[in-house]
Amino acid sequence: MEFSRKRIRQLEEVGQALAPDSAQRAEMLSEVNQYAEAFMEALPGGRAFTVTDDQGSGLLDSPIGEQTINLDQALRLLDEHVFRPGVNIGAPGTMAYIPPSSLYPSALGDYLAAVTNRYMGMFFAAPGAVRMEHMLLRWMADFIGYPETSAGDLTSGGSIANLTGVVTARDAFGLAGADYQRAVVYLTEGTHHSVDKALRIAGLGECIRRNIALDESYRMRPDDLSRAIQEDRRLGFIPWLVVASAGTTDTGAVDPLDEIAQIARMNQLWLHVDGAYGAMFALCEPGRRVLRGIERSDSLTLDPHKGLFVPVGSGAVLVREAAHLLKAHYYDASYLQDRDLFAFREVLSPADLSPELSRPFRGLRLWLPLMLLGVAPFRALLEEKLLLARCFHEDIQQVDGFEVGPEPDLSIVVYRYLPKRGDANEFNRRLVESVVRDGRIFISSTVLNGDFTLRLAVLASQTHLDTVELAVEVLSDAAARIENEG
């Protein structure tokens, strides 16, 4: 390619737009901060869920290309088409699915992480930042009760953490392709679908899934697990992996982890515990009691963007023996040879413990709030959520027509309305629709034993007693109205 220095200079000049100067940065930050402040101030009174006419499609009228808009115009577009429609995480009324929270110091952590842009793949490239992430994982391992030999990775969420657990289990067990069709995974109807997805992504789509029976509280029945393993052995299958839930997404049920760990150990199976929803409750005393045995698992998924109230984008996986995690993920490459120059091998590099190489500095969004606020407020809020769920379970069964599921293990309550006449499933479908349209609280539903069932998932940091009392009121008003409409 012909080149002239003049042309190179011209290109440099056009590219200068990517590097705003100090005054420009200050102005941008102040504008963004002004928006962020207005947003944060509106959150506590804000709607939990908003349906807009065009569902954000107005954004597409401003195509990406040669034209530019200023920051003010950008914020307007975002406000109208991006930040308004849909679920408003951070509004107190969000109690659908597993509700995340918003945590301002964590957002500042993300901001700093992006500005300073540490390279997280390799220890030598960001030794302090990598140590910080190991420290956070150590902290989790300690309150879970994992040994010193454990290691982990900060992931984007629970799904990738489950995938990491499955892949680690596969390689630790030494499963070969020829075994896949005979390899058996034990789980339940309550197991999160990301586990099945992980099996497929890991190439294990052909292996056998055994759905172990549930007890009346939707927990895995250990006697049925034992029986199924013996039966499979007898038939010449290869029992391999047990996936237990430390809080199912549907009902919040915690499988009897201690008994399951005993069975897995006796039979030399890998035990992965999916604690994406529930494992963080181990931070508080009542949660720790419910989760007894979680420390005996071989690998564990946690989701700080659920139970640690940080914004979406934070999962974690812990593996009891670091060597297994390393075995499944370690790579070397010629272009990485310089990492040896600094003799920086004594601390494990994130890239050797996960499928990712370049990845964001996920530690700072956890470290900053934990250091600034300490663990106490997190522990308190977790215990509060456990109690709020019990409170709702109590209150809603006092309302005429409502029946409740089992006493919650953690912070999810299942319940439904039994109408005086007509189809209960249809009635509850109308009930959830009416409540969601109202917008003050946001709930969701599921199907249990064929019944359309409502859920209340109390986990968002800003959901407090007032919110739960409001939920009882909104639900009973809506039910009465639908009864009257006939």
Ligand SMILES: *Cc1c(COP(=O)(O)O)cnc(C)c1O
């Ligand atoms: C939320 C959840 C997942 C998936 O986690 P993501 O962070 O959404 O990827 C997996 N298992 C359970 C039990 C969950 O509640």
